[in-house]
Amino acid sequence: MKHTLSDNLSVTPRESLYATIVARIDMEKVRHARRQFGRLVSGAIASFVLFIGAVQYATLQFTQSEFPQYLSLILSEKTDLFNYWREFLYALTESLPLLSITIFLGAFGVMLFFIQKTLKNFGSVLPHATLIS
Amino acid sequence: MNKSDQDIITEYLSGNEIAFNELIQRYMTSVYTFTYGLTHSVQDAEDITQDTFVKAWKNIKKYDKKYTFKTWVLTIARNTTYDFFRKKKNIPFSAFDNTDGDNVLTAQLADEQPLALEISVLAEDKDILDTAIEQLPPVYKEVISLRYGQDLTFEEMSVVVKRPLNTVKSQVRRGLIALKEVLRAPK
Structure with missing residues (x-):
C-alpha cells in the first residue's frame, strides 16, 4: 500500500500522554500557587511589622501633640466648650497628627490586603485545588 | 459547533481552568509527531511534548493573536527540542542553524x-x-x-x-x- 508523505509523518502518541500532560500542568499550578502563597505570607508578615511600626509612631505622635490635652477638656470644661465649640473643634483638628494617622491607616490597609489574599489562596496550595487569582 | 482556538484561550483567561485542556487535545498529536520526527524516540518525544504544553500554559498570556495557535505551539516545540538536543549534545546545534x-x-x-x-x-x-x-x-x-x-x-x-x-x-x-x-x- 502506497503512503503519501503526510501519512508517513503522522505518528500516534500513546493514550496515556494526554493524561500525563494534564497532570504535569496541574502539578505546575500547585507549585505556582505555593510560590505565590509564600510571597503573600512574606508580604503579610512584612505588612504586619510595618503596621506595628505605624501604631508605635502614631502613639508617639499623639502623646507628643496637644490633641490629648484638648480632648481632656471635654471632661473638665464642658460648659465653656459648649460656648466655644467652634474654636474647640478647630483646635482639636489642628492638633491632630495627620501624618501619623495617614501612615497608620495606610499600613492597616496594606496588612488587611495581604491577610485577605493569603487566606483566599490558602486552599490553592493543596493539590487538585484551583488557583484563586 | 467547534470553538475556535481564540475562543478557547479567551475562555481560559476568563477563568475556565479546564479550557486549556481542549487545546492540548487538539494539538498534542501535532506536537508529538513533530518532535518524534526530530528525535525518533518515543520517550524523548513524550518528554518534549509535555514540556512544550507546560511552557505554552505558562506563557499563554503572551500568545500573539496574529499567529495561529498551532504555529505558536510548534515554535515552542521546536525551541524545546533544540534545548533538549543541546543538553544531550548528540546533535550539533549548527546543523539546525544552517540557513543555506x-x-x-x-x-x-x-x-x-x-x-x-x-x-x-x-x-x-x-x-x-x-x-x-x-x-x-x-x-x-x-x-x-x-x-x-x-x-x-x-x-x-x-x-x-x-x-x-x-x-x-x-x-x-x-x-x-x-x-x-x-x-x-x-x-
Missing part, C-alpha cells in the same frame, strides 16, 4: 508537490520511507515534518523555524530531492 543563505532564485521554484508524489511512489512502504527520512540532515527533517506532517504553509513554517520564507522553500525542495536520492540509492 538567501537565494532569490529559489522564490521561483516550481511547486514541490510533484516531488512529494514521486517520493510516495518510490517508497514501497512506510518503514522504508521512515528509514529514509531518518537519514536526512536535521534541518531537512524539520522542514519536511512541518510541511507534510503538520500541513503548515511556508509562511507559518518561516515563523516556526525563524528563517526567511525563501530559505524555507528552498530547504523543503532540497529536502525532498535528498529524500528521493536516499530512496533511489542501491540497498
Whole structure:
C-alpha cells in the first residue's frame, strides 16, 4: 500500500500522554500557587511589622501633640466648650497628627490586603485545588 | 459547533481552568509527531511534548493573536527540542542553524508537490520511507515534518523555524530531492 508523505509523518502518541500532560500542568499550578502563597505570607508578615511600626509612631505622635490635652477638656470644661465649640473643634483638628494617622491607616490597609489574599489562596496550595487569582 | 482556538484561550483567561485542556487535545498529536520526527524516540518525544504544553500554559498570556495557535505551539516545540538536543549534545546545534543563505532564485521554484508524489511512489512502504527520512540532515527533517506532517504553509513554517520564507522553500525542495536520492540509492 502506497503512503503519501503526510501519512508517513503522522505518528500516534500513546493514550496515556494526554493524561500525563494534564497532570504535569496541574502539578505546575500547585507549585505556582505555593510560590505565590509564600510571597503573600512574606508580604503579610512584612505588612504586619510595618503596621506595628505605624501604631508605635502614631502613639508617639499623639502623646507628643496637644490633641490629648484638648480632648481632656471635654471632661473638665464642658460648659465653656459648649460656648466655644467652634474654636474647640478647630483646635482639636489642628492638633491632630495627620501624618501619623495617614501612615497608620495606610499600613492597616496594606496588612488587611495581604491577610485577605493569603487566606483566599490558602486552599490553592493543596493539590487538585484551583488557583484563586 | 467547534470553538475556535481564540475562543478557547479567551475562555481560559476568563477563568475556565479546564479550557486549556481542549487545546492540548487538539494539538498534542501535532506536537508529538513533530518532535518524534526530530528525535525518533518515543520517550524523548513524550518528554518534549509535555514540556512544550507546560511552557505554552505558562506563557499563554503572551500568545500573539496574529499567529495561529498551532504555529505558536510548534515554535515552542521546536525551541524545546533544540534545548533538549543541546543538553544531550548528540546533535550539533549548527546543523539546525544552517540557513543555506538567501537565494532569490529559489522564490521561483516550481511547486514541490510533484516531488512529494514521486517520493510516495518510490517508497514501497512506510518503514522504508521512515528509514529514509531518518537519514536526512536535521534541518531537512524539520522542514519536511512541518510541511507534510503538520500541513503548515511556508509562511507559518518561516515563523516556526525563524528563517526567511525563501530559505524555507528552498530547504523543503532540497529536502525532498535528498529524500528521493536516499530512496533511489542501491540497498
